[in-house]
Amino acid sequence: MSKKNTANSGLEIIESPEALAGQINKAETFFRRNQKIIIGVGVAIVVAVAAFAGYRLYIDSQESSAQVALSNAVYDFEADSLRRALNGSGGNEGLLAIADGYTGTDAANLADLYAGIALMKQGQFDQAIERLKAFSSSDLLMQGRADALLGDAYMEKNQPAEAVSYYKKAADYKSNEFFTPIYLMKLGIAQEKANQPKDALASYNKIIEEYPLSAEVTNAKKYKGLLEGQVGE
Template sequence: MCAKKSTDTHLEFLESSEGLANELDKAQNFFQSNNKLFLIIGGVLLAGLLGFVGYRYYQDGREADAQKALYKAVYDFESDSLSLALKGKGGNEGLLSIADNYSGTDAGNLASFYAGVALLKDGKFDDAIQRLKSFGSSDLLLQGRAYALIGDAYMEKNNAKEAIDYYKRASDYKANAFFTPSYLLKLGLAYEKNSQPKDAASTYKRIIDDFPMSSEVMNAKKYLGVVEGQVGE
């Protein structure tokens, strides 16, 4: 018994040359009647592609220029020529200019970090906070360090409450045995300054319990003894 031929298939036109020709005519008529629409769509896609390529070329050029400018500024920074590093001189741009003129580039972002550190060292705490807050990175070291430095700036401004917030961010950011204990120690001291001895005590205990091999443990134990006396533990 022959198998019954399915009547639900949409490919029956392939079995007939006339059916195939008919389908091709339909397709041709469809494209002809919508020719303008397809041209517009194609133009938009092409413009988008060219725009993306052009933007990447432009950004790559800005990145290269920013990296070149940053090299000299960082050299001045590491030489403790803070004013020269921040403002530049002659044909050399400073960190502030690089951060502003090359925003959106990796080098411009890094310039914001260096500028924040330099401003903090120079005692310009509000400016330092602004620059460090504009910096963002997924790097293990730099982002946590930026948070801690913002905390330092707030402590210099006698604003322990804000300092606590940023020290907590620093200590919670990708916690590790190398940097987290120092951030926690700063956090504990900020809690003490803000009259929060219980929170300070729990922070010092975290250093002792979670990072027993860190160099901060000795100070954590010493400070813990003081605050435990304050809370009666």
């Protein structure tokens, strides 16, 4: 059918009462034949919207309670009372309970990060890795910090190849002059231990060339010189 004929058909439906009535009859027939499906879809949409609204109300109420609980646990964390921070005390919930009991809230997400750090300090690296992997953020610094801590945990477990992947993430995440050189230095050391000397040299060179004013430059130059002597470059 040509565009002209299609356009004329549309005008005919609008201008002709008989044509319009025919279209209405077709619509009524379609609805009768598919009434259960149409109603079912409508009900499903209403239920989905109501469920989402209810979920948001639930999360908002949970967030308030979780933030109060988190403030108590963070107080213990900052006082270096790691056991109390992790497990709670005196009726206060600990970081582990907050992370697991208030799923979906910002406070639970932060509790995973704090718990990961506390577990690292206690030498519980497998548990720390689990918590740090559960954390996510779009913040300028915190996600990079979490990835670097994961790299540290894998280095403690003598798994430098795994550490390399997380140090790369940390170094690539929203680069900045303060923390990126630190992550690159950690990356280079992990790459050396993972028998990736050329990659390690590239990491040290990046510090020297892109972050010449950083505190890591001196060590980067030293490690680069030692490594070049070993690989004959």
